Amino acid sequence: MDEALNRPVASLRLNPKFGAVNVLLALGWRNLWRNPRRTWLTASGIAFSVWMLVFSWSMNNGTFGAMIDTAARQFLGHVQIQHPEYLDDPAFDHLINDVSGLVEDASNLPEVEGVAVRAQSTALLSAGERSFGGLVIGVDPQQEAVWSTMPSRIVEGRYLQGAGDLVLGVRLARNLGVGIGDEVVMLGTALKGGVAAAALAVVGILETGQAEMDRTLAQMTLDDFRAGWQLGADQAHALVLLLHRNKDTAAVAGRPWADGVIARPWTELMPEMVQMVELKRSGQGLFFVLIAVIVVFSVINTFMMIIFERTRELGMLRALGMRGGQLQTHLHIEAFWLCILGTSLGLALTGILLALLSVNGLPLPESTRELMMIYQMPERLYPEYSWGATWVAVVSMLIGTQLAVLLPAWRVRRMLPVEALRKED
Amino acid sequence: MSNPVVEVRGASRVYTEDAVPVHALRDVDLTVQRGEFVSLAGPSGSGKSTLLNVIGGLDRPTSGTVSIDGVCLNDLNDTELADLRLHKIGFVFQSYNLIPVLSARENVEFIMQLQGVGAAERAQRAADILQSLGLETMGDRRPGELSGGQQQRVAVARAIVTEPALLLADEPSANLDSTTTGELLDLLRVLNETRGVTIVAATHDPMVMSYAKRRITLRDGRIENDSTG
Incomplete structure (x- = not known):
């Protein structure tokens, strides 16, 4: 007792607060399950965004890969050894x-x-x-x-x-x-x-x-x-090389060849295909951004509801001595768990679907056969998992949910404990 | 020898409601010595909760000064006030205000975790306090699984486990029946007499007032009566 009484306030501020992290992690996770339906709904939105990006990117990877492979096998190859001026002036x-x-x-x-x-x-x-x-x-x-x-x-x-x-x-x-x-x-x-x-x-x-x-x-x-x-x-005029894997194109094209020749990768031989891939991916990226924005607003809404419902409790935490920053961290951790839940769900669903499709492939309808031939697409599409899209989806959802909590957390930080405690449950 | 835990000098608190100033406290002077058990009584709107909030650093006086354990609250920013509450003041609320997703033991450990107390020491102190309050078998239950009296005892355990300089209780018996209120007050008396915990309780309840050694009555934001014994 005497120790507490004699401890000056200034030194108390320097005490390590690491012990608070554990309880904030536990609080954040358990708080999610106070309203399971809302948690699942919000997590589903995050899961959908992750699924949409990773699944469609992986399917497109497979499709583009198949188109490139088809084009390469039909005529162009992955790499052509040519006279240095032949591509521009045949x-x-x-x-x-x-x-x-x-x-x-x-x-x-x-x-x-x-x-x-x-x-x-x-x-x-x-x-x-x-x-x-x-x-x-x-x-x-x-x-x-x-x-x-x-x-x-x-x-x-x-x-x-x-x-x-x-x-x-x-x-x-x-x-x-x-x-x-x-x-x-x-x-x-x-x-x-x-x-x-x-x-x-x-x-x-x-x-x-x-x-x-x-x-x-x-x-x-x-x-x-x-x-x-x-x-x-x-x-x-050309030595056409077909590679086992498209991903080796740059390495093969980039290796030293004899004097008086140049190695052209398919990206130079088929610039229209590169443009088509970039165009499709730009569209995909834009769609993902739109979905992500909707998810961010959904998370904002969820957390505005949370602080509305828990105003009194948050005021009590302030009264007990939790700092404004800790209270804000508390909400950010809850959003972090929500994001982990949603992204895990999205990645699990995506993984299962892609695993099934990688075995059976996605058959294209007969009516599109002519179009498939024109665009040199195979009759069945197989995905090629995109780790890059996974990384982008997870990181953007983490950043998005944390940004979404900024406004509610800022309001909590500014909350006066005496006013919060007055709020009726 | 004078050893004040609470010193309030000329404290006023004016709210504005619908553009009309409301004087919740008017020029209040109050000194509470270490080890006192003080009740703040008075009708609704008399200012007892406001005074309790001002003493606890939950609200700031419009004018005047408040010192806790020698520290002037007027000089502290919000973070410093939070730290002062964390280390020097224990709160017992009318509605228990336990954290519903934590067990009784975790609620008791909560403030120690914020203080950075080590896990082993936390567990030991929580176990000791729960046992001393007859809650040793309730440690793993969540607040929703406890009766009102048990919840209030957990709230008291949480408030005193860090051995604060001051225990503030706002209508601690409001949601309890008379038997449970008696048990709670016996507990507070024991804490006051054996551990020297300084207690200030705002209450309407004559039973709480009867347990306090010093009874202060407020009316219209002023101290109307201050009696001991």
Whole structure:
């Protein structure tokens, strides 16, 4: 007793208050369950926000990944080794040399699943009285067969097998009025302004689902192309690399390659896909912000109700000696628990759903098949879990709920204990 | 030898209600010595609760000074006032005002936790005080599981476990029957006589007044009568 009486107030203010943290944590958690329905409702709002962001981001990750993979497997690859100026100026003489050395170099990389050498040029394709412009590509049929989906796009005839074979896009074949076995003559510009010419028999017609390709594409063997367009045996326009994982694209593109070539990642080869992904993610981000704002207002409302209901109790805590800052901390801790509850619920639901979908996939309706082909999407979508979205969702909910409590907590901090204690229950 | 715990000098408290000034306290002088058991009586609106609030640092006088244990409350900011209440004053409220989500034992430990008392010492002191008040079997019960009398005893335990210089009680018997009130007052008397706890209780209840050694009556914000014995 004497010790308490003799203790000056100034020194009391310096006493450690760490013991208060435990009781504030316990108070915050238990207070949540004084009104379970309201707690579950508010936590559900937080859970929905977390679910919405993480689930949709993960599904989009999977979708974008599938689109990129489909596009890469069909034609473009994840990385292309080109002449440094070829992307901006696809002139015929922007060639890469020592292709066999580059193929050997690329094939030894563990990230690389397959390589394909290609040379290409625009040409005038003629059959009988009809002539149309097209994109003629020389490919190695064996390399393409390993990983490219182009051979599987054949709708009539067969894919390239050897010298003299020609495959046309379905619309180009229709425009030229040719079918399997018909001969097509191609005229173009070879190296150093020479005339490039080839006459080959159509062995197959393919349909990619992309109008531009179906209207212009013509494929022949690389040897036929080199002969007709007068390229050297070790020259081509692109070495196309397919990787096991899309995430290795930057690393493979960024490694040192031979002099006189440059590695282009798919992000440079398909800038429109990058823009589409960014656009979709911007929309997603905006939607999440809107939902988060609604959740913040819901938390504000919850805590305004809490301090209204517990005014007398909060006044009593002040009367017993709790500082204004501790009382404010008390509410922030309660909001923290609410956020932990909501985010845990949201992440658990998201995890379960994504786990189920990662096994079974999300089937797309038959009516969207044409659209899927155009956008190179698979028939089933599989999620790819986004840790980044998880981080963003949890941190933004933590910050959002803490900001939401600022106003109610400020009111509590300013509360006069004598007035609070007068309030009727 | 003069050893005042409470010193009130010329304290007035004026409220404004609907733009009309209400004089809840008018120039009150009061000194309470250590170890006294004082009752503040008077009709409703006489100023007894206001005086109790001013002494307890829950309200500030419009004019005049209040000192507790030698510390002038007028000089303290809100945080310092909170610290003074935490360390020097115990409160017993009319409606018990226990924290409903904490058990009886946790309620008793609460103020010690705010003070930063270690866990082992807290547990021991809480167990001792609950036992001395006959509540040793009630420690794990929450307030809603206790009777009114038991809740008020827990509130007293919470108020005195930190051995404050002053115990303030605002209508401590208002919600209790006469038997429970008698038990509570016996308890307060024991605390006052054996532990030397200084008690100031605002009350309407003649039974509480009869237990107090010093009875002060207020009327219209002024001390009308101050008698001992």
